[in-house]
Amino acid sequence: MTDQRVRLDLAYDGTDFHGWAVQPGLRTVQGVLEEALARVTRITVPVAVAGRTDTGVHARGQVAQVDLPAEVWAGLPGRSGRSPEHALASRLNGVLPPDCRVLAVSPAVPGFDVRFSALWRRYCYRIADRRGAFDPLTRRFTWWAPSMLNAGAMAEAAAPLLGEHDFLPFCRPREGASTVRTLQELSLQRPAPGRIELWVQADAFCHHMVRALVGALVAVGAGRRPVTWPGQVLAAGVNDPAVTVLPAVGLTLEQVAYPPDGELAAQAAKARTFRG
Amino acid sequence: MTDQRVRLDLAYDGTDFHGWAVQPGLRTVQGVLEEALARVTRITVPVAVAGRTDTGVHARGQVAQVDLPAEVWAGLPGRSGRSPEHALASRLNGVLPPDCRVLAVSPAVPGFDVRFSALWRRYCYRIADRRGAFDPLTRRFTWWAPSMLNAGAMAEAAAPLLGEHDFLPFCRPREGASTVRTLQELSLQRPAPGRIELWVQADAFCHHMVRALVGALVAVGAGRRPVTWPGQVLAAGVNDPAVTVLPAVGLTLEQVAYPPDGELAAQAAKARTFRG
Numbered sequence: 001m002t003d004q005r006v007r008l009d010l011a012y013d014g015t016d017f018h019g020w021a022v023q024p025g026l027r028t029v030q031g032v033l034e035e036a037l038a039r040v041t042r043i044t045v046p047v048a049v050a051g052r053t054d055t056g057v058h059a060r061g062q063v064a065q066v067d068l069p070a071e072v073w074a075g076l077p078g079r080s081g082r083s084p085e086h087a088l089a090s091r092l093n094g095v096l097p098p099d100c101r102v103l104a105v106s107p108a109v110p111g112f113d114v115r116f117s118a119l120w121r122r123y124c125y126r127i128a129d130r131r132g133a134f135d136p137l138t139r140r141f142t143w144w145a146p147s148m149l150n151a152g153a154m155a156e157a158a159a160p161l162l163g164e165h166d167f168l169p170f171c172r173p174r175e176g177a178s179t180v181r182t183l184q185e186l187s188l189q190r191p192a193p194g195r196i197e198l199w200v201q202a203d204a205f206c207h208h209m210v211r212a213l214v215g216a217l218v219a220v221g222a223g224r225r226p227v228t229w230p231g232q233v234l235a236a237g238v239n240d241p242a243v244t245v246l247p248a249v250g251l252t253l254e255q256v257a258y259p260p261d262g263e264l265a266a267q268a269a270k271a272r273t274f275r276g
Numbered sequence: 277m278t279d280q281r282v283r284l285d286l287a288y289d290g291t292d293f294h295g296w297a298v299q300p301g302l303r304t305v306q307g308v309l310e311e312a313l314a315r316v317t318r319i320t321v322p323v324a325v326a327g328r329t330d331t332g333v334h335a336r337g338q339v340a341q342v343d344l345p346a347e348v349w350a351g352l353p354g355r356s357g358r359s360p361e362h363a364l365a366s367r368l369n370g371v372l373p374p375d376c377r378v379l380a381v382s383p384a385v386p387g388f389d390v391r392f393s394a395l396w397r398r399y400c401y402r403i404a405d406r407r408g409a410f411d412p413l414t415r416r417f418t419w420w421a422p423s424m425l426n427a428g429a430m431a432e433a434a435a436p437l438l439g440e441h442d443f444l445p446f447c448r449p450r451e452g453a454s455t456v457r458t459l460q461e462l463s464l465q466r467p468a469p470g471r472i473e474l475w476v477q478a479d480a481f482c483h484h485m486v487r488a489l490v491g492a493l494v495a496v497g498a499g500r501r502p503v504t505w506p507g508q509v510l511a512a513g514v515n516d517p518a519v520t521v522l523p524a525v526g527l528t529l530e531q532v533a534y535p536p537d538g539e540l541a542a543q544a545a546k547a548r549t550f551r552g
Contacts, residue, residue: 009408011410011411011412011413012412013412013413013415058412058413060411060413089407090407093407093410098412098415099412099415100412101407101410101411101412102407103407103408103409103410104407104408131365131366131369131377131378131379131380132285132379132380133379134287134369134377134379135287135336135377136287136288136289136334136374136375136376136377137287137289137334137336137416137417137528139289139374139375140413140416141413252413
């Protein structure tokens, strides 16, 4: 029998996880999820993911995939009369800790690759920049800035970063991997006084890229750098130690988008070639 | 010298507190706050509050008051050149744990009584009623309902509860205290699919009243009771063990409102007489 590829939509509070990827002796999202899958399916299978989040980074729209032997998939409902996807979601949530939830399970359509079929990833970085907005209820996913920020200056500084560039100056590069990305959105909102949300969308991100981009904008917002500085850092083309990578607490992976079913395989081939 | 009455606007994540009121050997908001005040002012002073929240209940708009000797108040800035209110807020937040924050400090105007001058209290009870909305990031202040709820039926059931009534059927009564209250709002919103917010506002609340009111509506929303049931419970006039008090996790004190300065003392006198 062939495998059934399964898509898992996930959300997690990254505070108490050492990031996504399995690491010996550490609590990671992948580790906790693979353990839950093993308890439910009684087999050991690796889980792949759209966005490998770092230690402390959260997700509300993470997408993962797992390939299950077809007989395991078909056997999930037992005598419950439920669909395999409904049975798997319920049973996984029954064994997962409350800081990691399976929001949805679906059988993947042919050509789907969770990482390379993705069209774009969208993150939100949440900041409180005034005492009256230091809300303990949202403190696990909001960075409390030490000073008030000029959101207008930050928005102005963001403009030259949009589009396709080599984002090496904002990345911790990995051997042999391209750092060319297309930044589709880098926008600011003040949803309430004392709060800032930075929405960042790109085809894909290199390591530390979102937090370094936002860190450069915060340096502008706090008045430590001119509005032209982030653009200059990008144009200089070299990794710049003056760019601060902001704390993980404020960062949440909000959404991963995929093309229509018929274009999944072509998108995956394209992304594999481009990103190497 | 006379005392300076000080108003403290507070927010806290109630998850790890045994409610507001000091209890020997337990971590409470009042205890943590009085300890922080003692460290900052080097004197021991009791803190009064607008809404005495139960174990696990949160606050984003809590109001507290403390009477400080005038020389202590005047001495707070030290050589910092800041105002006493700014100095007190900064120094309290410097010693408070991150799950309790002072949002603002202000000198109280004459006639202000944090409890009896209040015009109304407003709470929000947050529910997720679908797997796709079980968001780990908001789990500390959201109740995950075991089944989907009919929000329309809940709104219909809420209507007869509005206005001035004896809310004894929804209260854990206290000896010698009136349970007559004026319910000014009991409204439902679905801010996103799978989420419900219940906004509840009254001049004041008796013990367990918000969670019992919402519990009665949830029984309707889940289809366990007809839409007429909460109104019938109220009309029956006796404490009804069939009313479920929902878990504290979903409940947040969002706002306490006060009249204009000139009416504070009159409002306090009125509330004292009425509520006994």
